Amino acid sequence: MTQSIWRVTAQVQPGAYPKLVDDVEVDVAIVGGGITGITCAALLAAEGRRVALLEARTIAFGTTGNSTGNLYEVLSSGLAPVGQKWSRQVVRDVATSRRQAIELVERFAGRFGEASCFRRCPLYQYTSGDWSKIQAEYDALKDAGIAARLEEKAALPGPAAQSRAMVVDHQAQFHPLNYLRSLGAHAAELGVRVHEHSEVVEIDAEHHVLHTESGSVKAKEIVLATHTPKGIFGVHAQMLTHREYGVAGEVQSLQIPAGIFWQDGQTKRSFRNLEIAGKRYVIAVGAPDKTGLHDSEKALASLRSISQEYIPLGGERWEWSAQGYESPDLLPYIGRNPMDELYIATGFGTDGLTYGTLAAQIIADDILGKENPWATLYRAARFSPVKSIKQILEEQAIALKGLVADRVGLPEYAGPGSLEPGQAAVVKANGKKVALYRDEAGTVQAVSAVCTHMGCIVHWNQVEKSWDCPCHGSRFDICGDIIEGPALSPLATVDMEALGPRTGKK
Numbered sequence: 087m088t089q090s091i092w093r094v095t096a097q098v099q100p101g102a103y104p105k106l107v108d109d110v111e112v113d114v115a116i117v118g119g120g121i122t123g124i125t126c127a128a129l130l131a132a133e134g135r136r137v138a139l140l141e142a143r144t145i146a147f148g149t150t151g152n153s154t155g156n157l158y159e160v161l162s163s164g165l166a167p168v169g170q171k172w173s174r175q176v177v178r179d180v181a182t183s184r185r186q187a188i189e190l191v192e193r194f195a196g197r198f199g200e201a202s203c204f205r206r207c208p209l210y211q212y213t214s215g216d217w218s219k220i221q222a223e224y225d226a227l228k229d230a231g232i233a234a235r236l237e238e239k240a241a242l243p244g245p246a247a248q249s250r251a252m253v254v255d256h257q258a259q260f261h262p263l264n265y266l267r268s269l270g271a272h273a274a275e276l277g278v279r280v281h282e283h284s285e286v287v288e289i290d291a292e293h294h295v296l297h298t299e300s301g302s303v304k305a306k307e308i309v310l311a312t313h314t315p316k317g318i319f320g321v322h323a324q325m326l327t328h329r330e331y332g333v334a335g336e337v338q339s340l341q342i343p344a345g346i347f348w349q350d351g352q353t354k355r356s357f358r359n360l361e362i363a364g365k366r367y368v369i370a371v372g373a374p375d376k377t378g379l380h381d382s383e384k385a386l387a388s389l390r391s392i393s394q395e396y397i398p399l400g401g402e403r404w405e406w407s408a409q410g411y412e413s414p415d416l417l418p419y420i421g422r423n424p425m426d427e428l429y430i431a432t433g434f435g436t437d438g439l440t441y442g443t444l445a446a447q448i449i450a451d452d453i454l455g456k457e458n459p460w461a462t463l464y465r466a467a468r469f470s471p472v473k474s475i476k477q478i479l480e481e482q483a484i485a486l487k488g489l490v491a492d493r494v495g496l497p498e499y500a501g502p503g504s505l506e507p508g509q510a511a512v513v514k515a516n517g518k519k520v521a522l523y524r525d526e527a528g529t530v531q532a533v534s535a536v537c538t539h540m541g542c543i544v545h546w547n548q549v550e551k552s553w554d555c556p557c558h559g560s561r562f563d564i565c566g567d568i569i570e571g572p573a574l575s576p577l578a579t580v581d582m583e584a585l586g587p588r589t590g591k592k
Contacts, residue, residue, distance in 0.1 A: 088405050088406045088407060088549065088550055089404050089405075089406060090151060090152045090263075090332065090334075090404065090406040091332070091334035091360065091367060091369060091404050091406075092146075092151055092152075092153075092155065092261060092262055092263035092264075093151065093263060094404055095261070095360070095362050095363070095365075095367070096261075096263045096264055096267070097201045097264055097362070097363065098198075098201050098263070098264040098267040098268050098271075099267070100144060100145065100267055101145065101267065101270055101271050101274065101280065103141075103145070103270075103274070103280040103281060103282040104281060104282070105281060105282065105283045105284050105300065106138075106140060106281040106284040106298050106300060106301035106302075106303070107300045107301050108301050109301055109302045109303075109304070110138060110279065110301070110302075110303050110304070111303070111304045111305070112136040112137060112138045112279065112303060112304075112305050113130075113135045113136040113137065113305060113306050113307065114127075114130055114135055114136070114137045114138075114305055114306065114307045114308075114309065114453060115137075115138050115139075115140070115294075115296050115303040115304075115305035115307070115308050115309070116137065116138070116139045116140070116308075116309045116311055117139075117140050117286050117296065117308070117309065117310050117311060117312055117316060118139075118140075118141065118148075118310065118311035118312040118313070119139060119140075119141030119143075119144070119145040119146065119147070119266075119270070119280070119282070120146060120148050120149060120150040120151075120266070120311065120312075120313065120442060121146075121150045121262070121266055121438070121439055121442040121443060121446070122311040122313075122431050122438075122442035122443075122445050122446050123139055123141075123309070123311030123312075123446075124139070124145065124266055124269050124270050124273055125190075125194075125269065125442070125443050125446035125447075126309055126311060126445075126446035126449055126450050127139045127273045127278045127280075128194075128269055128272055128273040128276060128278070129446060129447065129450035130450050130453060130454070131273055131276035131277050131278045132276055133450075133454055135453070135454075136277070137273075137277070137278045137279065138278070138279040138281065138303045138305070139273070139278055139279065139280050139281065140281050140284045140285075140286055140296060140298065140303065141280070141281065141282045141283075141284065142283070142284065142285035142286070142568070143282065143283065144282050144283070145266060145267060145270045145280070145282065146262065146263050146266040146267065148313060148570055149313050149408045149409060149410075149438055149570075150262050150263075150266055150438075150439065150442070151262065151263050151266070152332070152406050152407065152408035153262050153408055153438065153439055154332070154356055154358065154369065154371050154439075155203075155259055155260055155261060155262050155358070155360070155369075155439070156209075156257070156258075156259055156346045156356070156358060156439070157188045157191060157257060157258040157259065157260065157439055157440050158184070158188075158209050158254070158257040158258070158346060158437075158440065159181045159182075159184040159185040159188065159232070159254070159257065159440070160181060160184075160209065160223075160227070160232070160254055161180070161416075161435070161437050162348065162354070162356075162435065162436045162437055163412075163416070163435060163436075163437075164219070164222075164223050164226075165177045165180060165181065165223065165226050165227060165230070165232075166219075166222045166223045166225070166226035167416055168180060168416050168417070169226045169229075169230070171415060171416055172415075172416075172417075174226075174229055174230050175230075176417075176463065177226060177227075177229075177230040177232075178230040178231060178232070179460065179463055180417070180463075181227075181230065181232050183444055183459075183460040183463070183464075184437075184440045184441070184444060186444075186447075187440050187441070187443040187444035187447065188257075188258050188440060188443075190443055190447065191204070191258070191260065191265070191439075191440075191443055192204060192258065194265070194268075194269055194272075195260055195265060197268075197272070198264075198265065198268035198269070198272075199268075201261065201264040201265075201268065202260050202261055202264055202265040202268065203259070203260050203261035203264065203360070203361075203362055204258060204259070204260040204265070205258065205259055205260070205344065206256055206257070206258050207257060207258065207259055207344045207345045207346060208253050208254065208255045208256075208257065208345045208346070209253065209254045209255075209257040209345065209346040209347075209348070210237075210240060210242060210251040210252070210253055210345055210346065210347045210348065211223065211251060211252045211253075211254075211348045211350065212240070212242050212248070212249075212250065212251040212252070212347075212348070212349060212350070213248075213349065213350040213351050214244070214248070214349065214351050215350070215351045215352070217248075217250070219350060220252050220350060223252065224236065224252045227254070232254070233254065233255065233256075234252055234253065234254050235252070235253050235255075236250065236251070236252055236253070237250070237251050237252075237253050238250050240253070241343060242347060242349070243341070243342045243347050243349070243357040243395075243396060244347070244349040244355055244357060244392065257346055259344075259346065259358060261360075261362065262439060284298045284300075284301070285298060285299070285568070286298055286316060286574070287299060287574060287575070288574065289308070289310075289316060289317050289428070289574070291308070291426035291427070291428055292426075294306065294307075294308055296308065307429065307453050308428045308429065309428075309429040309431075309449055310428055310429065310430050310431070311431055311442075311445075311446075312570075313409070313411065313432060313434070313438070313570070314327075314411050314432045314558070314559060314571060314572050315423070315428070315430040315432060315572060316572055316573075316574055317572060317574060318539070318540065318572070319423060319425070319430065319572070320425070321413075321419050321423075321430070321432060321433065321466070322539075322540075322558045322572055324413070324414045325411045325412055325413060325414065325432065325433055325558075326376065326411075326412045326414075327376065327377040327378075327409060327410070327411055327412075327556075327558065327559030328374045328375060328376055328377060328409070328410050328412065328436075329374065329375060329376075329377050329380060329382070329385075329407050329408070329409055329410075329547075329554075330371060330372065330373065330374040330407060330408055330409075330410065330436060331371070331372065331373045331382075331385050331386050331389050331405065331406070331407045331549075332369060332370070332371040332389075332405065332406050332407065332408070333369070333370050333371075333386075333389050333390055333393050333397060333403060333404070333405050334360075334367050334368065334369040334370070334397065334403065334404045334405075335367065335368060335397035335398055335401050335402065335403045335404070336365055336366065336367050336401055336402060337366050337367065337368050337396070337397070337398065337401075338366070339366065340359045340361070340366050340368070341368070341396055342357055342358070342359045342368055342396060343359075344359065345358070346358055353372060353373060353374075353388065354372055354374070355370060355371070355372035355389075355392055355393075356370070356371040356372060357369070357370050357371075357393075357396070368393070368396045368397050370389060370392065370393035370396065370397065371389075372388075372389050372392070373385035373386065373388050373389045374410070374436070376556065377409060377554050377555070377556060377559045377561070378544065378545040378547075378554040378555050378556030378557075378559075379545065379556045382407075382547045382548055382549035382550065383548050383549055385549075386405060386407075386549055390405075405549075407549070407550065409559060409561075409570060409571075410434065410435050410436045410438065411432050411433055411434065411435070411559065412433065412435045413432075413433030413435070415468075417433070417463065417464055418431065418432060418433040418434050418435075418441050418445065418464055419431070419432050419433045419464065419465075419466040419468075420444070420445045420448050420449065420461075420464040420465070420466060421448065421449065421452065421461060421464065421465045421466040421467065422452070422466060422467065423466050423467070424466070424467040429449050429452075429453075429466075430466050431445035431446075431449065444460065444464075445464075448460055448461050448464065496512055496513055496514045496519065497511070497513050497514070498513065498514050498515070499513045499514065499515035499516075499520065499522075499585050500513075502522075502524065502530040502582070505522060505523075505524040505530065506524065507524055507525065507526045507527070507528055508524070508525070508526055509523075509524055510522060510523040510524070510546040510548070511546070512535045512543060512544070512545075512546070515580075515585040516584065516585055518534065518580065518585075519534065519535040519536055519543060520532055520533070520534065520535055520580050520585065521533050521534065521535040521544055521546070521553050521577065523546075523551070523564045525564070530582060531564045531565060532579070532580040532581075532582050532585065533553070533562070533564075533565065533566035533577040533578065533579055533580055534566070534577045534578040534579075534580060535553070535577075536577075537555040537557065537560050537573060537577075538560070538573045538574070538575040538576065538577060538578075539555065539557070539558055539560045539571065539572050539573040539574075540557060540558065542555050542556065542557035542558075543555075544560075544562065544577070547561075551563070551564055552564075552569055553566075553577065555571065555573075558571065558572050559571045559572070560572055560573035562576065562577050565579070566578065566579060
């Protein structure tokens with residue numbers, strides 16, 4: 087069972103937000119209770135707009151509650167590549183826009199008190215290998231007028247062969263779950279109708295109505311603040327989807343100073359500490375790989391190995407993961423989707439806490455009729471084929487494999503006894519593609535292996551006990567219910583008795 091450090095250390099109690107059970111009409115309907123949706127709701131309500139927010143699970147259930155808690159104006163993938171694809175001015179604009187988003191978080195955190203754990207701190211980037219990538223990043227930042235410096239003898243976590251680091255001062259960290267729960271309560275006080283356990287099952291874009299199983303919301307404007315938009319959108323065919331793992335443990339004394347530490351190399355790692363309620367923790371994040379195609383056990387084992395010097399093996403540990411959607415031209419898509427006029431915010435990569443706050447500002451300003459200086463830069467309607475072609479082709483290859491190749495060569499169903507407890511498999515049975523999981527008690531769960539988003543075959547994630555789609559990142563639990571991603575419908579349950587004759591034995 088995975089669980090993030092933020093859920094273990096949360097001091098702000100979750101709000102009691104009801105399930106939507108009626109039909110309502112508002113000015114703005116927002117889907118998604120992460121940092122993008124809650125921030126947008128609070129900004130709009132503060133300006134007198136009637137807002138309803140629908141969350142499928144609970145506030146901060148998804149990526150926000152499984153993040154690093156780091157806020158920074160640069161990008162984890164680097165601003166140098168942005169300069170190569172775009173320009174020096176775009177590098178400067180990205181950093182400035184993200185800096186302003188962090189300042190908004192700081193203002194809200196100041197309102198909520200110490201529980202947000204907001205603090206300013208430096209960001210260190212270093213490597214145990216080739217320095218040239220970091221040098222290129224340093225040059226790009228300096229060329230764009232962004233404050234960065236080199237420190238020759240820094241105290242750095244991780245197996246760094248050198249103590250040299252690039253440092254960007256005045257970045258920030260906070261407790262994302264405490265912050266978002268506080269922001270959610272603030273939004274509710276402003277009049278936002280917050281509804282948890284209210285999964286959207288249908289989006290009627292033509293009439294601007296959102297349907298759940300027990301109610302509906304009609305709105306002048308609809309914002310899909312779900313990290314990737316629900317339903318079928320052109321941006322899905324362009325973005326690569328990754329999962330990244332986190333490990334944390336309580337320590338007696340902090341071996342890592344305050345700061346954001348990024349270690350480059352063959353695989354990138356991120357380290358930070360956390361002090362809250364008189365206890366100290368070390369957090370390590372890394373091992374990113376493509377959703378549905380990665381070996382989750384191997385990825386987590388790699389992260390455990392690299393973090394064991396700082397996180398005691400004998401003490402209590404927490405492990406979790408989060409999903410990121412990477413834009414092909416290195417900038418997120420924020421604003422009105424050109425096909426249906428719905429607002430979307432996606433393509434944040436692993437930089438979503440800052441980009442999510444920025445997206446909320448851009449979308450709220452547009453709805454309020456205010457000019458936002460960053461709206462054009464990140465507009466969802468842009469198309470940049472020259473800058474995007476490499477990743478678009480890579481994503482299309484993954485989708486083609488999921489639609490065609492993954493359907494070939496599947497084993498025939500050999501009965502529930504063919505699986506050991508804790509094992510899963512995708513099989514052919516009576517003309518169907520079936521995803522099977524046998525739990526520790528021996529009960530077999532059978533669901534369709536065909537993703538309800540666009541028909542790709544799902545893959546098993548052993549660490550998180552989920553069925554993950556490699557095409558566009560939809561994820562489902564063992565019962566077929568949606569965990570995250572663009573899918574609107576769960577995987578269909580398969581009747582075990584209808585699977586046909588068993589063709590083999592254990």
